[in-house]
Structures are given as structure tokens and as C-alpha cells.
Amino acid sequence: MSPSVSLSVQLGRLTLANPVLVASGTFGYAKEMSSLIPLERLGGIVPKTITREPRVGNAPPRTVEVTAGLLNAIGLDNDGIDSFLSEKLPYLRTLRTPIIVSVAGRTAAEFEWMAQQLDGVSGVAAIELNISCPNVSGGIDFGTNATTCEKVVAGVRKTCQLPCFVKLTPNVTSVAEMARAAEAGGADAVALINTVLGMSVDWRQRSTRLGNGMGGFSGPAIKPIALRMVYQVAQAVKIPIIGMGGITTIDDAMEFFVCGATAIQVGTANFFHPTATMEILDALPAAVASLGATRLTEIVGTLAFPHK
Numbered sequence: 001m002s003p004s005v006s007l008s009v010q011l012g013r014l015t016l017a018n019p020v021l022v023a024s025g026t027f028g029y030a031k032e033m034s035s036l037i038p039l040e041r042l043g044g045i046v047p048k049t050i051t052r053e054p055r056v057g058n059a060p061p062r063t064v065e066v067t068a069g070l071l072n073a074i075g076l077d078n079d080g081i082d083s084f085l086s087e088k089l090p091y092l093r094t095l096r097t098p099i100i101v102s103v104a105g106r107t108a109a110e111f112e113w114m115a116q117q118l119d120g121v122s123g124v125a126a127i128e129l130n131i132s133c134p135n136v137s138g139g140i141d142f143g144t145n146a147t148t149c150e151k152v153v154a155g156v157r158k159t160c161q162l163p164c165f166v167k168l169t170p171n172v173t174s175v176a177e178m179a180r181a182a183e184a185g186g187a188d189a190v191a192l193i194n195t196v197l198g199m200s201v202d203w204r205q206r207s208t209r210l211g212n213g214m215g216g217f218s219g220p221a222i223k224p225i226a227l228r229m230v231y232q233v234a235q236a237v238k239i240p241i242i243g244m245g246g247i248t249t250i251d252d253a254m255e256f257f258v259c260g261a262t263a264i265q266v267g268t269a270n271f272f273h274p275t276a277t278m279e280i281l282d283a284l285p286a287a288v289a290s291l292g293a294t295r296l297t298e299i300v301g302t303l304a305f306p307h308k
């Protein structure tokens, strides 16, 4: 019999039945994955980031496999918010799983406008501000400047009642500083990490393998970076952390929880092992119980470090 362990978590104003979510850009708009796993078991779904206008994205090739990970430069290819509301949301709102809509704007005003469009819309449980996509040029880099980060979050909070998560980039000197800025702006939670800026090169051709040249590195290889950043952010802010970066197994997930993540998102693993989230969920009660806890929240941030 599986032990009786409470998996429910609170991410600011949003309560989730369990802490296992899927990461933006790695799960389409959920319908694509519905034949592979029972979507209602997920703690939450973050669909592919949407923008105000449709975007065609970057030149191909857009993905390339590298050692222990994936490099991508999709360039936020999406059909825009109007199409999301009319074509994708009607299906998403039928799911008994909270939908956290990921949005990206080129300006603070555009972030606010998009948040307003989603405010009060049936089927939208929260928004995730993608201030951290490494594959798009133009616009202000909200994810790497603490002042503009705080401003954009505060602007969204003023115009929108939805719980607001802020997705942070690892491509900064101090991720803790960015997390503090998101918290000061009024974020309900921070989500980290987005992809690590990288490159893959074919030396014989003297060319880059991605059409865009550089791209975002994800998958098992980035887990140590993500764990370090989740730990640092947990020391810096009081708001909950949604941890991600390379999570594939129950052990990966537990490492993030003890480092300070209240919830996790599974990303690249959805491509090479689509049932990873279900296996993590199945194993979670026993793993939590093995630490002598009856609630998942009891183990969050309990890493014994520095060693005494």
C-alpha cells in the first residue's frame, strides 16, 4: 500500500493537488500529449509561451541533440494570443488540471496587455511571465535587469488579478538578485531555470548546427546548474520556487524539493520519456515518507548545507 502523504502545495494564491507540472514549450498545448499520459493527474500544465502577435520563429534547424541534453532555438513560434484563446483554451479548460498560461511581451506594456486579456478568463488558473527566452532578439531583456524585471512584474500585478509566476533565466551573474526583483514586484512564485545559452558546432563545415547559431541548452546535463540556482534563490526570497532543469526521475525531483523547490516542472524529458511525470508522481509518496514526512511541504528546503 502506498503511504498516506499529502502532496498538495501552495504557490502563492494558487493551490495545486500535487507539485508535478510540465514545462512550457515541451508539452505543446497538452492535446498533443493526451494519448500518452492521463493529463488530469498532472499538478499543472504550462502550455507553450504565447505572444501578442503570431510569430513564425527561427530558421531551421531549430533543435539539435548534444551530449546529455538538447539545444533549441525555436524563437517563440506561436499563433498569438487571439488564436490561443479561440483555438487552444477551449480544449485546455475541459481538463481538470490547472492551466498556467505562459506569456512573453516585447515591452512592459505588452506584458500588461496580455495579462489583462487573460484576467478572469475561464480555464486560466495563473500566468507565467516568460522574461527569460534566450532565442528571441529585440525588446528589453527583462530577465537580466533587476530594475526592469521588478517593473514588469509590478505592472502585471496592478492590471491582473491572476496568480503570477515569473520564469527566470540562468544566463545572469546573480539569479538571486533577479528572484528578489520578481518578489519585490509582487510575484506569487518564481520558476527556474529556463535554458542555458549554448552552441553546437560542426567544425568540418565550420558552421553552427542550429539555424539561429546559438540556442537554449536543456535536459539532464543542466540539472547541477538548476539545483545550484534553486538553492541560491531559496536563500534569497520567501516566495515559493518552481524548480526545473533536467528533471527525469523521482531522485531528480526529490533533489529539487530538498534544495528549496515547492513544485517542479518536467521539460525535455517529455520528449524522450513522455511518462516521466507519471513515474515521478507514482514514486513521490514513498520517497517523501522515506524521509519521515507526511506532507511534501515538510521536506522543501531541508538540505543539510553547509555541512556542520
Ligand SMILES: Cc1cc2nc3c(=O)[nH]c(=O)nc-3n(C[C@H](O)[C@H](O)[C@H](O)COP(=O)(O)O)c2cc1C
Pocket (backbone or CB within 6 Å): 023, 024, 025, 026, 048, 049, 063, 070, 072, 074, 076, 102, 130, 133, 167, 193, 194, 195, 217, 218, 219, 220, 222, 244, 245, 246, 247, 265, 266, 267, 268, 269
Ligand atoms: C524545445 C523547447 C522549447 C521551449 N520553449 C519554451 C517556451 O516557449 N517558454 C518557456 O518559458 N520555456 C521554454 N523552454 C524551456 C523549458 O520550459 C525549461 O525551462 C528548460 O528546458 C529546462 O528544463 P528541462 O531541462 O527539464 O527541459 C523550452 C525548452 C525546450 C527544450
